[in-house]
Amino acid sequence: MNDHDLIKAVKKGDEKAFHELVENYQQMIIGTALGFVGNLDDAHDITQDVFIEIYRSINSFRADSSLSTWIYRITITRSLNHIRREKRHKDQIVVETDIREETSDPLEDADRKKILHLAISSLPKNQQIAFTLHNYEDLSYKQIAQIMQRSISSVESLIFRARKNLQKKLWEWYKNSRV
Amino acid sequence: MxxxxxxxxxxxxxxxxxxxxxxxxxxxxxxxxxxxxxxxxxxxxxxxxxxxEKKPNVNPFLSNRIVETMVLQSDTPSQLHRRHFSKLTAAAAIAVLVVAGIFGGLEIGNRITSGLSSSQADHPEISSLVNELNHEPLEQMLFNLNTPAQ
Known part of the structure:
Protein backbone atom coordinates (compact mmCIF):
# COMPACT_ATOMS: atom_id res chain seq x y z
CA MET A 1 0.00 0.00 0.00
CA ASN A 2 1.41 3.43 -0.87
CA ASP A 3 1.28 6.34 1.58
CA HIS A 4 -1.84 7.83 0.01
CA ASP A 5 -3.83 4.59 0.30
CA LEU A 6 -2.39 3.99 3.75
CA ILE A 7 -3.60 7.36 5.01
CA LYS A 8 -7.01 6.78 3.47
CA ALA A 9 -7.31 3.37 5.11
CA VAL A 10 -6.12 4.63 8.50
CA LYS A 11 -8.64 7.47 8.33
CA LYS A 12 -11.35 4.85 7.82
CA GLY A 13 -10.14 3.05 10.94
CA ASP A 14 -8.46 0.10 9.22
CA GLU A 15 -6.37 -1.45 12.00
CA LYS A 16 -4.25 -3.47 9.55
CA ALA A 17 -3.35 -0.30 7.66
CA PHE A 18 -2.29 1.36 10.89
CA HIS A 19 -0.16 -1.68 11.67
CA GLU A 20 1.49 -1.28 8.27
CA LEU A 21 2.09 2.42 8.92
CA VAL A 22 3.80 1.56 12.22
CA GLU A 23 5.95 -1.07 10.48
CA ASN A 24 6.92 1.38 7.73
CA TYR A 25 7.82 4.34 9.92
CA GLN A 26 8.93 3.03 13.31
CA GLN A 27 12.61 2.76 12.33
CA MET A 28 12.62 6.32 11.02
CA ILE A 29 10.97 7.69 14.16
CA ILE A 30 13.16 5.76 16.60
CA GLY A 31 16.30 6.79 14.70
CA THR A 32 15.33 10.46 14.76
CA ALA A 33 14.23 10.40 18.39
CA LEU A 34 17.43 8.60 19.37
CA GLY A 35 19.45 11.28 17.60
CA PHE A 36 17.78 13.85 19.84
CA VAL A 37 17.59 12.08 23.20
CA GLY A 38 20.43 9.53 22.98
CA ASN A 39 18.60 6.85 24.92
CA LEU A 40 16.85 3.91 23.26
CA ASP A 41 14.18 3.49 25.96
CA ASP A 42 13.27 7.16 25.72
CA ALA A 43 13.30 6.89 21.91
CA HIS A 44 10.84 3.99 22.12
CA ASP A 45 8.54 6.02 24.41
CA ILE A 46 8.69 8.99 22.04
CA THR A 47 7.92 6.66 19.12
CA GLN A 48 4.81 5.43 20.87
CA ASP A 49 3.70 9.02 21.58
CA VAL A 50 4.32 9.96 17.95
CA PHE A 51 2.13 7.11 16.69
CA ILE A 52 -0.62 8.03 19.13
CA GLU A 53 -0.52 11.59 17.80
CA ILE A 54 -0.55 10.34 14.19
CA TYR A 55 -3.52 8.14 14.99
CA ARG A 56 -5.46 10.92 16.61
CA SER A 57 -4.68 13.67 14.13
CA ILE A 58 -4.58 11.77 10.83
CA ASN A 59 -7.89 13.40 9.86
CA SER A 60 -6.21 16.80 9.99
CA PHE A 61 -3.38 15.66 7.68
CA ARG A 62 -4.00 17.60 4.47
CA ALA A 63 -1.19 16.05 2.38
CA ASP A 64 0.33 19.51 1.73
CA SER A 65 3.60 17.80 2.58
CA SER A 66 4.60 14.15 2.32
CA LEU A 67 3.63 11.75 5.09
CA SER A 68 7.27 11.33 6.13
CA THR A 69 7.76 15.12 6.41
CA TRP A 70 4.67 15.34 8.61
CA ILE A 71 5.87 12.44 10.77
CA TYR A 72 9.37 13.97 11.06
CA ARG A 73 7.83 17.21 12.31
CA ILE A 74 5.79 15.40 14.95
CA THR A 75 8.87 13.39 16.01
CA ILE A 76 11.02 16.52 16.31
CA THR A 77 8.41 18.31 18.41
CA ARG A 78 7.95 15.29 20.67
CA SER A 79 11.72 14.80 21.05
CA LEU A 80 12.35 18.45 21.89
CA ASN A 81 9.48 18.40 24.41
CA HIS A 82 11.03 15.30 25.95
CA ILE A 83 14.42 17.02 26.24
CA ARG A 84 12.76 20.06 27.78
CA ARG A 85 10.98 17.86 30.29
CA GLU A 86 14.19 16.11 31.19
CA LYS A 87 15.81 19.53 31.70
CA ARG A 88 18.88 18.60 29.76
CA HIS A 89 20.33 22.04 29.46
CA LYS A 90 23.85 22.95 28.51
CA ASP A 91 25.14 23.34 32.06
CA GLN A 92 24.76 19.61 32.57
CA ILE A 93 27.76 18.97 30.34
CA VAL A 94 29.85 20.51 33.12
CA VAL A 95 28.32 18.05 35.60
CA GLU A 96 29.31 15.18 33.33
CA THR A 97 32.83 16.56 33.18
CA ASP A 98 32.96 16.64 36.96
CA ILE A 99 31.94 12.99 37.10
CA ARG A 100 34.69 12.15 34.67
CA GLU A 101 37.24 14.00 36.82
CA GLU A 102 36.12 12.30 40.02
CA THR A 103 36.16 8.76 38.68
CA SER A 104 39.21 9.09 36.41
CA ASP A 105 38.20 5.77 34.83
CA PRO A 106 38.55 5.39 31.11
CA LEU A 107 35.54 6.88 29.39
CA GLU A 108 32.92 4.24 28.62
CA ASP A 109 30.76 4.40 25.52
CA ALA A 110 27.67 5.04 27.67
CA ASP A 111 29.33 8.11 29.22
CA ARG A 112 30.58 9.25 25.85
CA LYS A 113 27.04 8.93 24.49
CA LYS A 114 25.70 11.09 27.32
CA ILE A 115 28.31 13.76 26.72
CA LEU A 116 27.67 13.75 22.99
CA HIS A 117 23.91 14.11 23.39
CA LEU A 118 24.24 16.76 26.07
CA ALA A 119 26.47 18.69 23.70
CA ILE A 120 24.01 18.27 20.82
CA SER A 121 21.01 19.21 22.96
CA SER A 122 22.80 22.34 24.14
CA LEU A 123 23.00 23.63 20.55
CA PRO A 124 20.47 26.29 19.50
CA LYS A 125 17.21 24.53 18.59
CA ASN A 126 17.36 24.96 14.82
CA GLN A 127 21.00 23.89 14.65
CA GLN A 128 20.12 20.88 16.78
CA ILE A 129 17.26 19.86 14.46
CA ALA A 130 19.24 20.33 11.24
CA PHE A 131 22.32 18.56 12.62
CA THR A 132 20.34 15.60 13.97
CA LEU A 133 18.34 15.06 10.77
CA HIS A 134 21.51 15.29 8.70
CA ASN A 135 23.76 13.14 10.89
CA TYR A 136 21.36 10.56 12.28
CA GLU A 137 18.86 10.23 9.45
CA ASP A 138 21.21 11.04 6.57
CA LEU A 139 18.63 13.43 5.15
CA SER A 140 19.65 15.75 2.33
CA TYR A 141 19.66 19.54 2.79
CA LYS A 142 16.57 19.66 0.56
CA GLN A 143 14.62 17.20 2.72
CA ILE A 144 15.66 19.03 5.90
CA ALA A 145 14.62 22.33 4.30
CA GLN A 146 11.15 20.90 3.61
CA ILE A 147 10.78 19.57 7.15
CA MET A 148 12.01 22.80 8.75
CA GLN A 149 10.24 25.01 6.20
CA ARG A 150 13.45 26.91 5.47
CA SER A 151 15.63 27.52 2.45
CA ILE A 152 18.33 25.03 1.52
CA SER A 153 21.07 27.62 2.04
CA SER A 154 19.76 28.35 5.53
CA VAL A 155 19.87 24.64 6.37
CA GLU A 156 23.40 24.43 5.02
CA SER A 157 24.41 27.32 7.25
CA LEU A 158 22.66 25.78 10.29
CA ILE A 159 24.53 22.50 9.85
CA PHE A 160 27.85 24.27 9.35
CA ARG A 161 27.38 26.29 12.54
CA ALA A 162 26.14 23.25 14.44
CA ARG A 163 29.30 21.30 13.56
CA LYS A 164 31.56 24.16 14.61
CA ASN A 165 29.65 24.69 17.86
CA LEU A 166 29.66 20.99 18.63
CA GLN A 167 33.38 20.81 18.03
CA LYS A 168 33.90 23.73 20.42
CA LYS A 169 31.70 22.17 23.11
CA LEU A 170 33.44 18.83 22.86
CA TRP A 171 36.82 20.57 22.99
CA GLU A 172 35.76 22.40 26.17
CA TRP A 173 34.76 19.08 27.69
CA TYR A 174 38.01 17.42 26.55
CA LYS A 175 40.14 20.31 27.85
CA ASN A 176 38.43 20.25 31.27
CA SER A 177 38.67 16.48 31.54
CA ARG A 178 42.44 16.65 31.12
CA VAL A 179 43.00 19.15 33.96
CA MET B 1 48.57 25.32 11.02
CA GLU B 53 23.25 4.96 16.73
CA LYS B 54 22.03 5.58 13.20
CA LYS B 55 20.16 2.33 12.71
CA PRO B 56 18.98 1.37 16.17
CA ASN B 57 17.63 -2.09 16.86
CA VAL B 58 13.90 -1.86 16.88
CA ASN B 59 12.08 -3.97 19.40
CA PRO B 60 10.27 -6.55 17.21
CA PHE B 61 7.20 -6.32 19.44
CA LEU B 62 7.10 -2.54 19.34
CA SER B 63 4.52 -2.29 16.56
CA ASN B 64 2.23 -4.77 18.34
CA ARG B 65 2.68 -2.89 21.60
CA ILE B 66 1.86 0.41 19.94
CA VAL B 67 -1.24 -0.90 18.17
CA GLU B 68 -2.46 -2.58 21.37
CA THR B 69 -1.90 0.60 23.35
CA MET B 70 -3.80 2.58 20.74
CA VAL B 71 -6.72 0.19 20.80
CA LEU B 72 -6.81 0.39 24.60
CA GLN B 73 -6.29 4.12 24.82
CA SER B 74 -8.31 5.50 21.98
CA ASP B 75 -10.54 4.92 19.03
CA THR B 76 -9.58 5.00 15.40
CA PRO B 77 -10.23 8.30 13.66
CA SER B 78 -13.43 6.99 12.06
CA GLN B 79 -14.50 5.26 15.26
CA LEU B 80 -13.93 8.50 17.11
CA HIS B 81 -16.10 10.24 14.54
CA ARG B 82 -18.71 7.49 14.69
CA ARG B 83 -18.73 7.49 18.50
CA HIS B 84 -19.09 11.25 18.55
CA PHE B 85 -21.91 10.99 16.03
CA SER B 86 -23.66 8.20 17.93
CA LYS B 87 -23.53 10.23 21.15
CA LEU B 88 -25.18 13.15 19.37
CA THR B 89 -27.77 10.82 17.86
CA ALA B 90 -28.57 9.31 21.25
CA ALA B 91 -28.96 12.77 22.81
CA ALA B 92 -31.23 13.87 19.96
CA ALA B 93 -33.31 10.69 20.22
CA ILE B 94 -33.77 11.20 23.97
CA ALA B 95 -34.81 14.82 23.39
CA VAL B 96 -37.33 13.77 20.74
CA LEU B 97 -38.75 11.07 23.02
CA VAL B 98 -39.13 13.52 25.91
CA VAL B 99 -40.87 16.11 23.73
CA ALA B 100 -43.05 13.43 22.12
CA GLY B 101 -43.90 12.12 25.61
CA ILE B 102 -44.94 15.53 26.85
CA PHE B 103 -47.05 16.35 23.79
CA GLY B 104 -48.42 12.82 23.61
CA GLY B 105 -49.42 12.97 27.27
CA LEU B 106 -51.10 16.33 26.81
CA GLU B 107 -52.88 15.08 23.69
CA ILE B 108 -54.10 11.92 25.44
CA GLY B 109 -55.23 13.99 28.40
CA ASN B 110 -57.18 16.31 26.13
CA ARG B 111 -58.75 13.43 24.26
CA ILE B 112 -59.84 11.73 27.49
CA THR B 113 -61.31 14.93 28.84
CA SER B 114 -63.10 15.77 25.60
CA GLY B 115 -64.02 12.11 24.99
CA LEU B 116 -65.49 11.79 28.44
CA SER B 117 -67.49 14.93 28.18
CA SER B 118 -68.96 13.84 24.84
CA SER B 119 -69.72 10.34 26.03
CA GLN B 120 -71.17 11.33 29.34
CA ALA B 121 -74.58 11.64 27.75
CA ASP B 122 -74.31 8.23 26.06
CA HIS B 123 -72.98 6.38 29.11
CA PRO B 124 -74.47 7.81 32.28
CA GLU B 125 -72.82 5.05 34.42
CA ILE B 126 -69.29 6.25 33.42
CA SER B 127 -70.33 9.81 33.90
CA SER B 128 -71.47 9.11 37.42
CA LEU B 129 -68.17 7.33 38.22
CA VAL B 130 -66.13 10.22 36.90
CA ASN B 131 -68.23 12.69 38.75
CA GLU B 132 -67.88 10.60 41.86
CA LEU B 133 -64.09 10.55 41.52
CA ASN B 134 -64.08 14.28 41.02
CA HIS B 135 -65.99 14.79 44.17
CA GLU B 136 -64.34 12.02 46.10
CA PRO B 137 -60.61 11.95 45.42
CA LEU B 138 -58.84 8.60 45.37
CA GLU B 139 -56.80 9.27 48.53
CA GLN B 140 -59.96 10.04 50.45
CA MET B 141 -61.61 6.90 49.13
CA LEU B 142 -58.65 4.71 50.19
CA PHE B 143 -58.58 6.39 53.57
CA ASN B 144 -62.23 5.63 54.04
CA LEU B 145 -61.66 1.99 53.08
CA ASN B 146 -58.93 1.58 55.72
CA THR B 147 -60.94 3.25 58.41
CA PRO B 148 -63.11 0.76 60.26
CA ALA B 149 -66.78 1.44 59.92
CA GLN B 150 -68.34 2.89 63.02
Whole structure:
Protein backbone atom coordinates (compact mmCIF):
# COMPACT_ATOMS: atom_id res chain seq x y z
CA MET A 1 0.00 0.00 0.00
CA ASN A 2 1.41 3.43 -0.87
CA ASP A 3 1.28 6.34 1.58
CA HIS A 4 -1.84 7.83 0.01
CA ASP A 5 -3.83 4.59 0.30
CA LEU A 6 -2.39 3.99 3.75
CA ILE A 7 -3.60 7.36 5.01
CA LYS A 8 -7.01 6.78 3.47
CA ALA A 9 -7.31 3.37 5.11
CA VAL A 10 -6.12 4.63 8.50
CA LYS A 11 -8.64 7.47 8.33
CA LYS A 12 -11.35 4.85 7.82
CA GLY A 13 -10.14 3.05 10.94
CA ASP A 14 -8.46 0.10 9.22
CA GLU A 15 -6.37 -1.45 12.00
CA LYS A 16 -4.25 -3.47 9.55
CA ALA A 17 -3.35 -0.30 7.66
CA PHE A 18 -2.29 1.36 10.89
CA HIS A 19 -0.16 -1.68 11.67
CA GLU A 20 1.49 -1.28 8.27
CA LEU A 21 2.09 2.42 8.92
CA VAL A 22 3.80 1.56 12.22
CA GLU A 23 5.95 -1.07 10.48
CA ASN A 24 6.92 1.38 7.73
CA TYR A 25 7.82 4.34 9.92
CA GLN A 26 8.93 3.03 13.31
CA GLN A 27 12.61 2.76 12.33
CA MET A 28 12.62 6.32 11.02
CA ILE A 29 10.97 7.69 14.16
CA ILE A 30 13.16 5.76 16.60
CA GLY A 31 16.30 6.79 14.70
CA THR A 32 15.33 10.46 14.76
CA ALA A 33 14.23 10.40 18.39
CA LEU A 34 17.43 8.60 19.37
CA GLY A 35 19.45 11.28 17.60
CA PHE A 36 17.78 13.85 19.84
CA VAL A 37 17.59 12.08 23.20
CA GLY A 38 20.43 9.53 22.98
CA ASN A 39 18.60 6.85 24.92
CA LEU A 40 16.85 3.91 23.26
CA ASP A 41 14.18 3.49 25.96
CA ASP A 42 13.27 7.16 25.72
CA ALA A 43 13.30 6.89 21.91
CA HIS A 44 10.84 3.99 22.12
CA ASP A 45 8.54 6.02 24.41
CA ILE A 46 8.69 8.99 22.04
CA THR A 47 7.92 6.66 19.12
CA GLN A 48 4.81 5.43 20.87
CA ASP A 49 3.70 9.02 21.58
CA VAL A 50 4.32 9.96 17.95
CA PHE A 51 2.13 7.11 16.69
CA ILE A 52 -0.62 8.03 19.13
CA GLU A 53 -0.52 11.59 17.80
CA ILE A 54 -0.55 10.34 14.19
CA TYR A 55 -3.52 8.14 14.99
CA ARG A 56 -5.46 10.92 16.61
CA SER A 57 -4.68 13.67 14.13
CA ILE A 58 -4.58 11.77 10.83
CA ASN A 59 -7.89 13.40 9.86
CA SER A 60 -6.21 16.80 9.99
CA PHE A 61 -3.38 15.66 7.68
CA ARG A 62 -4.00 17.60 4.47
CA ALA A 63 -1.19 16.05 2.38
CA ASP A 64 0.33 19.51 1.73
CA SER A 65 3.60 17.80 2.58
CA SER A 66 4.60 14.15 2.32
CA LEU A 67 3.63 11.75 5.09
CA SER A 68 7.27 11.33 6.13
CA THR A 69 7.76 15.12 6.41
CA TRP A 70 4.67 15.34 8.61
CA ILE A 71 5.87 12.44 10.77
CA TYR A 72 9.37 13.97 11.06
CA ARG A 73 7.83 17.21 12.31
CA ILE A 74 5.79 15.40 14.95
CA THR A 75 8.87 13.39 16.01
CA ILE A 76 11.02 16.52 16.31
CA THR A 77 8.41 18.31 18.41
CA ARG A 78 7.95 15.29 20.67
CA SER A 79 11.72 14.80 21.05
CA LEU A 80 12.35 18.45 21.89
CA ASN A 81 9.48 18.40 24.41
CA HIS A 82 11.03 15.30 25.95
CA ILE A 83 14.42 17.02 26.24
CA ARG A 84 12.76 20.06 27.78
CA ARG A 85 10.98 17.86 30.29
CA GLU A 86 14.19 16.11 31.19
CA LYS A 87 15.81 19.53 31.70
CA ARG A 88 18.88 18.60 29.76
CA HIS A 89 20.33 22.04 29.46
CA LYS A 90 23.85 22.95 28.51
CA ASP A 91 25.14 23.34 32.06
CA GLN A 92 24.76 19.61 32.57
CA ILE A 93 27.76 18.97 30.34
CA VAL A 94 29.85 20.51 33.12
CA VAL A 95 28.32 18.05 35.60
CA GLU A 96 29.31 15.18 33.33
CA THR A 97 32.83 16.56 33.18
CA ASP A 98 32.96 16.64 36.96
CA ILE A 99 31.94 12.99 37.10
CA ARG A 100 34.69 12.15 34.67
CA GLU A 101 37.24 14.00 36.82
CA GLU A 102 36.12 12.30 40.02
CA THR A 103 36.16 8.76 38.68
CA SER A 104 39.21 9.09 36.41
CA ASP A 105 38.20 5.77 34.83
CA PRO A 106 38.55 5.39 31.11
CA LEU A 107 35.54 6.88 29.39
CA GLU A 108 32.92 4.24 28.62
CA ASP A 109 30.76 4.40 25.52
CA ALA A 110 27.67 5.04 27.67
CA ASP A 111 29.33 8.11 29.22
CA ARG A 112 30.58 9.25 25.85
CA LYS A 113 27.04 8.93 24.49
CA LYS A 114 25.70 11.09 27.32
CA ILE A 115 28.31 13.76 26.72
CA LEU A 116 27.67 13.75 22.99
CA HIS A 117 23.91 14.11 23.39
CA LEU A 118 24.24 16.76 26.07
CA ALA A 119 26.47 18.69 23.70
CA ILE A 120 24.01 18.27 20.82
CA SER A 121 21.01 19.21 22.96
CA SER A 122 22.80 22.34 24.14
CA LEU A 123 23.00 23.63 20.55
CA PRO A 124 20.47 26.29 19.50
CA LYS A 125 17.21 24.53 18.59
CA ASN A 126 17.36 24.96 14.82
CA GLN A 127 21.00 23.89 14.65
CA GLN A 128 20.12 20.88 16.78
CA ILE A 129 17.26 19.86 14.46
CA ALA A 130 19.24 20.33 11.24
CA PHE A 131 22.32 18.56 12.62
CA THR A 132 20.34 15.60 13.97
CA LEU A 133 18.34 15.06 10.77
CA HIS A 134 21.51 15.29 8.70
CA ASN A 135 23.76 13.14 10.89
CA TYR A 136 21.36 10.56 12.28
CA GLU A 137 18.86 10.23 9.45
CA ASP A 138 21.21 11.04 6.57
CA LEU A 139 18.63 13.43 5.15
CA SER A 140 19.65 15.75 2.33
CA TYR A 141 19.66 19.54 2.79
CA LYS A 142 16.57 19.66 0.56
CA GLN A 143 14.62 17.20 2.72
CA ILE A 144 15.66 19.03 5.90
CA ALA A 145 14.62 22.33 4.30
CA GLN A 146 11.15 20.90 3.61
CA ILE A 147 10.78 19.57 7.15
CA MET A 148 12.01 22.80 8.75
CA GLN A 149 10.24 25.01 6.20
CA ARG A 150 13.45 26.91 5.47
CA SER A 151 15.63 27.52 2.45
CA ILE A 152 18.33 25.03 1.52
CA SER A 153 21.07 27.62 2.04
CA SER A 154 19.76 28.35 5.53
CA VAL A 155 19.87 24.64 6.37
CA GLU A 156 23.40 24.43 5.02
CA SER A 157 24.41 27.32 7.25
CA LEU A 158 22.66 25.78 10.29
CA ILE A 159 24.53 22.50 9.85
CA PHE A 160 27.85 24.27 9.35
CA ARG A 161 27.38 26.29 12.54
CA ALA A 162 26.14 23.25 14.44
CA ARG A 163 29.30 21.30 13.56
CA LYS A 164 31.56 24.16 14.61
CA ASN A 165 29.65 24.69 17.86
CA LEU A 166 29.66 20.99 18.63
CA GLN A 167 33.38 20.81 18.03
CA LYS A 168 33.90 23.73 20.42
CA LYS A 169 31.70 22.17 23.11
CA LEU A 170 33.44 18.83 22.86
CA TRP A 171 36.82 20.57 22.99
CA GLU A 172 35.76 22.40 26.17
CA TRP A 173 34.76 19.08 27.69
CA TYR A 174 38.01 17.42 26.55
CA LYS A 175 40.14 20.31 27.85
CA ASN A 176 38.43 20.25 31.27
CA SER A 177 38.67 16.48 31.54
CA ARG A 178 42.44 16.65 31.12
CA VAL A 179 43.00 19.15 33.96
CA MET B 1 48.57 25.32 11.02
CA UNK B 2 48.10 26.12 14.73
CA UNK B 3 46.05 24.16 17.33
CA UNK B 4 42.78 26.19 17.18
CA UNK B 5 42.68 26.19 13.37
CA UNK B 6 43.36 22.45 13.33
CA UNK B 7 40.66 21.71 15.89
CA UNK B 8 38.05 23.55 13.83
CA UNK B 9 38.83 21.31 10.87
CA UNK B 10 38.88 18.01 12.70
CA UNK B 11 35.25 16.95 12.08
CA UNK B 12 35.64 17.68 8.37
CA UNK B 13 38.95 15.84 8.45
CA UNK B 14 37.26 12.78 10.00
CA UNK B 15 34.45 12.92 7.42
CA UNK B 16 36.96 13.28 4.57
CA UNK B 17 35.52 16.65 3.55
CA UNK B 18 38.85 18.54 3.41
CA UNK B 19 40.80 19.23 0.26
CA UNK B 20 44.28 17.74 -0.18
CA UNK B 21 46.15 20.79 1.10
CA UNK B 22 44.09 21.09 4.31
CA UNK B 23 44.21 17.33 4.87
CA UNK B 24 48.01 17.41 4.64
CA UNK B 25 48.17 20.38 7.05
CA UNK B 26 45.95 18.69 9.62
CA UNK B 27 47.91 15.43 9.38
CA UNK B 28 51.17 17.33 9.84
CA UNK B 29 49.85 19.16 12.92
CA UNK B 30 48.44 15.99 14.49
CA UNK B 31 51.72 14.14 14.12
CA UNK B 32 53.46 16.78 16.22
CA UNK B 33 50.76 17.75 18.79
CA UNK B 34 49.74 15.32 21.55
CA UNK B 35 46.81 17.44 22.76
CA UNK B 36 45.21 17.79 19.34
CA UNK B 37 45.88 14.14 18.59
CA UNK B 38 44.16 13.15 21.84
CA UNK B 39 41.16 15.31 20.97
CA UNK B 40 41.13 13.90 17.45
CA UNK B 41 40.99 10.35 18.90
CA UNK B 42 38.05 11.33 21.12
CA UNK B 43 36.22 12.96 18.19
CA UNK B 44 36.69 9.76 16.21
CA UNK B 45 35.07 7.82 19.05
CA UNK B 46 32.13 10.27 19.10
CA UNK B 47 31.82 9.91 15.35
CA UNK B 48 31.76 6.10 15.57
CA UNK B 49 29.06 6.37 18.26
CA UNK B 50 26.95 8.58 16.03
CA UNK B 51 27.19 6.02 13.24
CA UNK B 52 26.31 3.07 15.50
CA GLU B 53 23.25 4.96 16.73
CA LYS B 54 22.03 5.58 13.20
CA LYS B 55 20.16 2.33 12.71
CA PRO B 56 18.98 1.37 16.17
CA ASN B 57 17.63 -2.09 16.86
CA VAL B 58 13.90 -1.86 16.88
CA ASN B 59 12.08 -3.97 19.40
CA PRO B 60 10.27 -6.55 17.21
CA PHE B 61 7.20 -6.32 19.44
CA LEU B 62 7.10 -2.54 19.34
CA SER B 63 4.52 -2.29 16.56
CA ASN B 64 2.23 -4.77 18.34
CA ARG B 65 2.68 -2.89 21.60
CA ILE B 66 1.86 0.41 19.94
CA VAL B 67 -1.24 -0.90 18.17
CA GLU B 68 -2.46 -2.58 21.37
CA THR B 69 -1.90 0.60 23.35
CA MET B 70 -3.80 2.58 20.74
CA VAL B 71 -6.72 0.19 20.80
CA LEU B 72 -6.81 0.39 24.60
CA GLN B 73 -6.29 4.12 24.82
CA SER B 74 -8.31 5.50 21.98
CA ASP B 75 -10.54 4.92 19.03
CA THR B 76 -9.58 5.00 15.40
CA PRO B 77 -10.23 8.30 13.66
CA SER B 78 -13.43 6.99 12.06
CA GLN B 79 -14.50 5.26 15.26
CA LEU B 80 -13.93 8.50 17.11
CA HIS B 81 -16.10 10.24 14.54
CA ARG B 82 -18.71 7.49 14.69
CA ARG B 83 -18.73 7.49 18.50
CA HIS B 84 -19.09 11.25 18.55
CA PHE B 85 -21.91 10.99 16.03
CA SER B 86 -23.66 8.20 17.93
CA LYS B 87 -23.53 10.23 21.15
CA LEU B 88 -25.18 13.15 19.37
CA THR B 89 -27.77 10.82 17.86
CA ALA B 90 -28.57 9.31 21.25
CA ALA B 91 -28.96 12.77 22.81
CA ALA B 92 -31.23 13.87 19.96
CA ALA B 93 -33.31 10.69 20.22
CA ILE B 94 -33.77 11.20 23.97
CA ALA B 95 -34.81 14.82 23.39
CA VAL B 96 -37.33 13.77 20.74
CA LEU B 97 -38.75 11.07 23.02
CA VAL B 98 -39.13 13.52 25.91
CA VAL B 99 -40.87 16.11 23.73
CA ALA B 100 -43.05 13.43 22.12
CA GLY B 101 -43.90 12.12 25.61
CA ILE B 102 -44.94 15.53 26.85
CA PHE B 103 -47.05 16.35 23.79
CA GLY B 104 -48.42 12.82 23.61
CA GLY B 105 -49.42 12.97 27.27
CA LEU B 106 -51.10 16.33 26.81
CA GLU B 107 -52.88 15.08 23.69
CA ILE B 108 -54.10 11.92 25.44
CA GLY B 109 -55.23 13.99 28.40
CA ASN B 110 -57.18 16.31 26.13
CA ARG B 111 -58.75 13.43 24.26
CA ILE B 112 -59.84 11.73 27.49
CA THR B 113 -61.31 14.93 28.84
CA SER B 114 -63.10 15.77 25.60
CA GLY B 115 -64.02 12.11 24.99
CA LEU B 116 -65.49 11.79 28.44
CA SER B 117 -67.49 14.93 28.18
CA SER B 118 -68.96 13.84 24.84
CA SER B 119 -69.72 10.34 26.03
CA GLN B 120 -71.17 11.33 29.34
CA ALA B 121 -74.58 11.64 27.75
CA ASP B 122 -74.31 8.23 26.06
CA HIS B 123 -72.98 6.38 29.11
CA PRO B 124 -74.47 7.81 32.28
CA GLU B 125 -72.82 5.05 34.42
CA ILE B 126 -69.29 6.25 33.42
CA SER B 127 -70.33 9.81 33.90
CA SER B 128 -71.47 9.11 37.42
CA LEU B 129 -68.17 7.33 38.22
CA VAL B 130 -66.13 10.22 36.90
CA ASN B 131 -68.23 12.69 38.75
CA GLU B 132 -67.88 10.60 41.86
CA LEU B 133 -64.09 10.55 41.52
CA ASN B 134 -64.08 14.28 41.02
CA HIS B 135 -65.99 14.79 44.17
CA GLU B 136 -64.34 12.02 46.10
CA PRO B 137 -60.61 11.95 45.42
CA LEU B 138 -58.84 8.60 45.37
CA GLU B 139 -56.80 9.27 48.53
CA GLN B 140 -59.96 10.04 50.45
CA MET B 141 -61.61 6.90 49.13
CA LEU B 142 -58.65 4.71 50.19
CA PHE B 143 -58.58 6.39 53.57
CA ASN B 144 -62.23 5.63 54.04
CA LEU B 145 -61.66 1.99 53.08
CA ASN B 146 -58.93 1.58 55.72
CA THR B 147 -60.94 3.25 58.41
CA PRO B 148 -63.11 0.76 60.26
CA ALA B 149 -66.78 1.44 59.92
CA GLN B 150 -68.34 2.89 63.02
Missing amino acids: NCSKTRLKLLDFIDGNLDQKNTANVEKHLSGCDVCRGFFTELQQFNILMHT
